[in-house]
Amino acid sequence: MMRMSTKKKERIEEITLLRAFAFLAITMQHSIAEYIYRSDILQSDAIMLAMLFDFTRFGTPTFVFLSGLLLFYNNNGKLSYWPFVRKRLMDIYLPFVCWTVIYWIAVQWLAFGQLGNPADWPRTLLHELFLPTYGYHLWFIPMIFQYYLLFPLFALVIQKVRQKLQAKPGEASFSRVFMIVAVMGALYGILMWLSSYRMPDWAADWGGFWASALSYRSYYFVFYFFYFLLGAVCAYGIQRWRRFVEDGFVWFGFAFIALYIWQGHEILNHSTETINLNYAGYLRPFTFVLIVSQLLLLYGVVWIVQKRGGAARKMFRFIGTYSFGGFLAHAFVLMLISTITRPLALTGYHLPVAVLTFVLTAAGSITLAKLLSKLSFGRWLVGTTGKQANRNRIDARPAQQTFPQ
Template sequence: MAQAAKRPYIPELDLVRAFGILAVIMIHATSSVVASYDHQAALYPLYVFLNTAAKFAVPVFVFLSGFVLFYNYYDKPFTAGTIGQFYKKRMSKILMPFLLFSIFYFAYTRFMQFGFVDVQTFIGYFTTTKFLNMLLSGKTYTHLYFVIIIIQFYAISPLLLYAVKKFPFLGKHIIWIGMLVQWLFVYKLAGEWGVKSPGSYCFTYMLYFTAGAFIGIYYMKLAPWINLAKHAANPRKIAAAIGMWLLFLASSMLLFYFHYENRLYKTAVINTDLLEIIDEVRCITAGILLLQVSFWAYAAWNKAVVRALIHIGATSFGIYLVHPFILNLYRNTSSVGDPILYHAWVVGGFLAALLIPWAIVSLSAPIKWHWLLFGPLPTRKKKTSASVQPGIEA
């Protein structure tokens, strides 16, 4: 049986990653302001809007993971060798950085909380069941839960691939299946059965993963509807794009309204179950629209800007791992009382959380063992398939 031809390389995916990591940093850079800044201040609604608007980031990275995995592997033969290669390639580039940064952040938080007494006491922190539980759930620092989610998706992806290849009709309905799994988990298991920390389980994000998987499976057919920069747009495609933007903007504004009113008056103006559905609409449309924007940006934006964004996207996993530490150090500096200087301080936090990790990760690329900390980093790429791209596939 002839081996299926490799699908075309998609450099625009690194732009999606870049927009995603910028959204992640926006969330974290504005979170403390949203929590502690004067709620009656004139610019407070702007901070709530920026924080809320960027919260599509994690679902979009999950969406992108589903897209990349199914785009790269759907046409490949499903053999023991392929599965072994999948696990070796995916797990090897994420497990070691996760383990090392989990140890680093746990050590950092212990030091900040208790100081350093002696080596024996400090090592003792790592021999407790508390550390083991926090490690396995990705809770040694606030952002590491996301890596656990991606590891879970990597673990079940071969089973999903086998199912849609064995029963092709499942591929056409994979979004609805993912939505059903997510709803059963969120509303039934987590809601009624009291599953602790449902956000630490991949099933909470199954709709986004399967939506990306659907586009990955049928990308060659869907490309004319997604890559409007390359394919001629007809009235139907334009209407579909406008409809997608309207859904995204409407859902985003409803979420902003809910969170702003909740911050000001501690009231829920929208039923939380309905809010979950609104957020799902926002995140799905965000994933599709970021693909469209990335294709447009790659074709039409200034080339230097595009190259910079592609590099940010390709190093996004390392930036993701490092940026909370830089932001924490930055927040230990004094925020001045003058409003103008305070807003400048907030902007400085965003820039520091982006540029310093980007520099650290970029400078480590020539070092042979950089993958232990940051996974694979940008090298001279051969235009073969999407799978050669580093960065967060999440």
Template sequence: MERKAKLEEIEALRGVAFLAVVLQHAIGGLFAQPGLLSLSVSLGTTFLGLIRFAVPLFVFITGVVLFYNYDRSFQYGRFLKKRGQQVVLPYLFWTLFYYAWVSVRSGGAIIGDWGDLLHVLELAFTGKASYHLWFMVMIIPFYLLFPVFRLLLAGKRPASVNLSVTIGFLVANLILVYALSKGYFQSDQPILQTLYRYLDRNFLFWTFYFVLGGFAGLYYERWKKAMQSLWGVSLAITVLFLIYIGTKIWGINQGAAAGDYLTSSYVTGPLKPLMIVATLAMLPVLFYTIQRLTSKPTKMGFVLTVIGKYSFGAYLVHAFILRYTNLLALNVLGILGVYIQTLISFILCACISVGLGIGFRRIRNRWRKARVGVDRGIAG
């Protein structure tokens, strides 16, 4: 495959998505504590709505990178091998890690019998080893089915046709999430019950973001110009969205001594028609902001790019780190209030996770070099 120009904005966008994920999970761990004022919970869950773009942005970035890099030559076997090494194997390792971690914390055996081994396999297929690993179960099918998506969205076709395909996926996704929000996916059949239980990690509910990313990857320079022209409208819609959800969330918590975090957070659940439209509306201002930060050397742009570069390993480990930073915030920093608690836990978790991500990458690179050296020695 011919090496193409590096997409400077995309690495920084990936860094933003990672930080948004960590902040979401920090908010979820600390704003769910009992006794918080309803105003605090309302403000926290309204802000949560602002950063709900995290997972859609990750899926969008995956589409951008794949369609940008593989717009012409494509060898499926080599592609799968590379993704298996870079994505699937780390996921399986961290599935086993989180399973072992939970087993040790609960005082049980790590692998006691065949039943435990089958349970690990179940966790790998469902992403239930840790609350954040569902994303891996959702994203892997996009790699497996990438040749199919390349048939649906092709650079050799007119841009208007590809745009129509993208809009078609938007409509289909809106219909799917609307049906999900209305509870239409229900059945008495055991197989369908199991399937419906994991709809949040079914890639079909996220395909629009991947296809939109693919469209952006095919016409990347034109996409950047479009984001530059739309950022003002995007910002205005984002402000209106925050006002709308803030009012709705305050209506849930108003009049109560303590806020209801779980009910409040459901208002901005990612698999809702409202959030698909809101995420799509936020994207231009988010993309344009990152363009400005990366078009010239800036400290913020550099930091976000570094975070994005090591975000995959950091994402996999961050749930482990966040448990302890949240415990620190709850047990030691309680006097500071929930806002400062969340900020400190978020910063500590993000920094430690990225640091470990850098370490993981270096270990992997050294292992690869050592393996190449052994293979050359055998060949010689």
């Protein structure tokens, strides 16, 4: 157990790189979704796109992990709730509202050539703010915002656990943390099993309000809590976490390869004329285990890239810096690209065109985020960027670590 220290907390450089990888993974998923269900796609292209899709499932859980990491790492135990929430409203929720309106206008105009009946605008816009469908990726913002609203409660629980762990010496403390995480992982796995194999039947049997509530379960923070917990574990023992992912790097790699091959087999085994990507859903127990192994492996990769530096680190740092704005904008850029690709006959070329679409979408959305950040009202559209977005440390205050350093 560490003694009290007055040194500044170090800047966690790998956070920005992880943001970049998460953004690229989500962009790849949505680019693949644009092509994989087209009627003229060849089976070989569909299979390869399914494998790429399965490879990128870590994107959203990684963003949840990073949210937990940053919230707990920057928490000094003196949280002023309303300033805390107000800052997140300005930096995260306001851009979400602006892009919700943009997607609402864009989809209405493309689909109907007009904005519909003005009398319906309040109802449809209100629906999009809580259950986004036009900006299909924006569901993540209301979900992650639940963690911000409830953060004082999470911080209190974690603090109580830490106080008990601090009575134990270093490695004994780490072993206890590992056991706690394992137990929570088992509970989360049970939740994923219920989500996959019981909740659909409950929705059908119960009907009414409960059917609607269960059908939107992917919008609830509780269905992603384990990744948030991993972020807290990393935050309170960053050096020990780094050693853990370095020491287990090879084993995480073997585990991921085995799980990835098996899940790919499951996807293909349950597919008929079209690929069934439901078997790669976030809320499935096997996908959960796959994502955790990949997240640990990815952190190791990022830690290696961070230490070696070079052009790769610079590129991923740039992407990570503007990843939030890029995330909000990428579906809009993809929508523009799809107006060109959808009329085309692409038989035999869906795989390369999907990859090209991914490259153009990622580059276009990051560029757009960079340009928007230069505007006087850019914060409304892309949040804070540059130094503010990368400020992954806090002022010097007494800090106490649960894990040995």
